[in-house]
Amino acid sequence: MDYTSFQEKLKTRWEDGYIISVGLDPVVSKIPDTLKREHSSVFDLIRVFDRAIIDATADVVCAFKPNSAFYEAEGIEGLKALKATVDYVHKVYPNIPVILDAKRGDIGSTSEAYARSVFDELGADAVTVQPYLGQTAIQPFLDRKDKGIFILARTSNEGAGEFQDMLVGNSNQPLYLHVANQVANTWNKNQNCGLVVGATVPDELKAVRDIVGDMPLLIPGVGVQGGDTARVIEVSALPHGGIILNSSRGVIYASPEANFAEAARSSLVALNNIASATRVKK
Amino acid sequence: MDYTSFQEKLKTRWEDGYIISVGLDPVVSKIPDTLKREHSSVFDLIRVFDRAIIDATADVVCAFKPNSAFYEAEGIEGLKALKATVDYVHKVYPNIPVILDAKRGDIGSTSEAYARSVFDELGADAVTVQPYLGQTAIQPFLDRKDKGIFILARTSNEGAGEFQDMLVGNSNQPLYLHVANQVANTWNKNQNCGLVVGATVPDELKAVRDIVGDMPLLIPGVGVQGGDTARVIEVSALPHGGIILNSSRGVIYASPEANFAEAARSSLVALNNIASATRVKK
Numbered sequence: 110m111d112y113t114s115f116q117e118k119l120k121t122r123w124e125d126g127y128i129i130s131v132g133l134d135p136v137v138s139k140i141p142d143t144l145k146r147e148h149s150s151v152f153d154l155i156r157v158f159d160r161a162i163i164d165a166t167a168d169v170v171c172a173f174k175p176n177s178a179f180y181e182a183e184g185i186e187g188l189k190a191l192k193a194t195v196d197y198v199h200k201v202y203p204n205i206p207v208i209l210d211a212k213r214g215d216i217g218s219t220s221e222a223y224a225r226s227v228f229d230e231l232g233a234d235a236v237t238v239q240p241y242l243g244q245t246a247i248q249p250f251l252d253r254k255d256k257g258i259f260i261l262a263r264t265s266n267e268g269a270g271e272f273q274d275m276l277v278g279n280s281n282q283p284l285y286l287h288v289a290n291q292v293a294n295t296w297n298k299n300q301n302c303g304l305v306v307g308a309t310v311p312d313e314l315k316a317v318r319d320i321v322g323d324m325p326l327l328i329p330g331v332g333v334q335g336g337d338t339a340r341v342i343e344v345s346a347l348p349h350g351g352i353i354l355n356s357s358r359g360v361i362y363a364s365p366e367a368n369f370a371e372a373a374r375s376s377l378v379a380l381n382n383i384a385s386a387t388r389v390k391k
Numbered sequence: 392m393d394y395t396s397f398q399e400k401l402k403t404r405w406e407d408g409y410i411i412s413v414g415l416d417p418v419v420s421k422i423p424d425t426l427k428r429e430h431s432s433v434f435d436l437i438r439v440f441d442r443a444i445i446d447a448t449a450d451v452v453c454a455f456k457p458n459s460a461f462y463e464a465e466g467i468e469g470l471k472a473l474k475a476t477v478d479y480v481h482k483v484y485p486n487i488p489v490i491l492d493a494k495r496g497d498i499g500s501t502s503e504a505y506a507r508s509v510f511d512e513l514g515a516d517a518v519t520v521q522p523y524l525g526q527t528a529i530q531p532f533l534d535r536k537d538k539g540i541f542i543l544a545r546t547s548n549e550g551a552g553e554f555q556d557m558l559v560g561n562s563n564q565p566l567y568l569h570v571a572n573q574v575a576n577t578w579n580k581n582q583n584c585g586l587v588v589g590a591t592v593p594d595e596l597k598a599v600r601d602i603v604g605d606m607p608l609l610i611p612g613v614g615v616q617g618g619d620t621a622r623v624i625e626v627s628a629l630p631h632g633g634i635i636l637n638s639s640r641g642v643i644y645a646s647p648e649a650n651f652a653e654a655a656r657s658s659l660v661a662l663n664n665i666a667s668a669t670r671v672k673k
Binding site: 136181183189230239244264 | 416418458460461463464465466467470471474492494495496497498499501502504505507508512513521522523524525526527528543546547548549550551552553554555557558559560566569570573
């Protein structure tokens with residue numbers, strides 16, 4: 110397998126017109142019965158479910174974003190499935206980036222171990238990380254020039270503002286914008302940083318975009334979490350792409366029946382159509 | 392195995408006079424050659440190393456704190472070893488709490504999956520979590536009444552102050568103290584919260600203690616990270632205990648030779664002696 114950096118993979122997907130990523134959040138109770146009748150082990154069940162979603166969407170997706178939590182919740186079997194899923198994407202769709210949504214963050218020596226886990230053991234192209242410990246803690250991630258490091262700025266959950274919206278320092282700027290500022294102006298020496306900004310409040314997304322120039326934004330919360338897709342794209346997308354708009358449950362659980370993979374593709378295509386129409390208009 | 396809550400286990404260890412925890416940060420390159428000659432698989436090597444440290448220190452320890460990153464860095468083999476280590480403590484030393492240092496944090500539905508992973512799959516008694524997403528995101532952890540939830544307040548790394556020391560809101564209070572305030576006054580309805588506060592700056596530790604009453608503090612950074620143990624205990628310990636002072640590398644890598652387990656015990660006993668002397672004086 111030729112080695113291609115996250116940045117190159119992402120650029121190519123954007124050039125081909127794709128800005129929507131599919132979040133892989135496998136939950137055994139939600140996986141269609143049709144697969145459960147054929148696969149009894151959790152490892153097989155998740156692996157086969159992921160593979161069906163990937164095969165059905167790979168040609169029209171920007172990236173795949175497996176969320177580590179849902180694999181970890183199934184113990185060793187789940188983690189083996191995660192590895193199998195990442196390996197599968199790299200082998201069969203080597204042009205599609207894999208963003209591991211893991212929200213890791215610890216002091217330097219421990220971050221080094223997490224970076225090894227995510228990039229070397231698992232083989233992800235990019236990862237999400239926590240800002241709270243500051244740049245020095247995250248440096249082992251930032252040192253990986255060919256990988257993408259998406260730092261949480263404004264998350265999409267209710268109650269996200271408890272700390273993120275607090276005005277900090279003398280700037281009268283909320284914490285999430287200060288994080289965006291620091292990442293854009295100080296952390297991004299290797300041009301491998303991005304920010305995670307929820308889709309739920311487009312005005313916040315716009316405020317982040319205004320600060321960070323053309324830095325990639327990973328935007329969860331489209332679909333189930335209720336973001337207005339067109340409005341989100343209007344305020345955050347750039348002519349060359351600039352965003353990875355993620356939908357998880359709205360795509361992968363679009364149907365509980367045997368047609369789940371086709372339904373996933375249809376949901377993704379519908380989002381792609383909104384994206385294309387919005388970007389043409391813009 | 393009788394089920395005992397984290398709070399009960401911790402209370403008993405404190406009553407017996409133990410406030411020092413041993414951090415399990417297994418790094419293959421640092422594990423003594425004597426074990427490597429006997430065990431060729433990473434799974435066996437880490438499992439046997441952990442077991443030797445645990446057996447040598449269990450009677451004089453407050454808690455064991457495996458750090459998930461170092462197991463994750465070894466892939467599936469490492470994660471199997473983590474599970475074996477947690478199981479071993481529960482089986483052989485059921486009175487010793489296991490705190491998984493994982494620094495997890497995500498939106499609610501994903502935190503629910505992480506809580507399942509940490510508590511139900513792995514069986515940890517307590518976990519460390521990130522504050523950045525706010526209380527609502529961490530609620531699935533907080534709902535676990537019998538578990539311990541240690542929220543990061545002030546970390547021990549150089550550069551931790553980048554965000555944690557920023558003055559927030561109208562209170563002229565640094566972010567880490569505001570986090571401490573929120574946790575003590577709002578998050579702790581189930582009396583299962585604690586805070587992570589680094590040992591490196593005792594004045595910060597004292598400021599947190601002054602805010603949070605008798606909330607348990609998990610204090611990393613003794614030993615290798617350079618905290619002054621006696622001073623740290625003076626400003627943070629309470630008559631009944633109140634703190635879990637963690638040492639990782641200074642204990643588990645006290646010797647690279649065949650006597651590593653005895654050396655680990657000696658290091659821990661030396662810390663216990665400082666703790667006893669300091670608390671008697673106080």
